[in-house]
Amino acid sequence: MTAQRRRVIVDRDVCVGSGWCVNLAAAAFEIDPVDGKARVQASAGGTPDELEEALDSCPVSAISFAGGTE
Template structure:
């Protein structure tokens, strides 16, 4: 995984389960309203961040390849 990613959380979808923080504590944090935020919106490709996106119960996390916009998660159908 040599790519750089753009990581986003749709706050209108996030339910604050904290699963992303459990999967990638260095990649996500919850604010006082229990809404998730990426620690760094632009980050090196990371298996833990991908696992957090895949494990989000409401699929509030999107990951794209920085520059190209190619989707990493959710994958294109």
């Protein structure tokens, strides 16, 4: 619910391009073909559960939410 109101952020300085976020929430994330790192393609994309799972599954904790609360 509220996860969709929060802005999803990928810290590209930290991202290692594992692709877990894309596998778990393809509507929200994509891998940049230039540098191989994740980027947000649609902050409101993906279900709240998918976004939370992507955040929790990132091996380097490069994904976060800005604004709103859980």
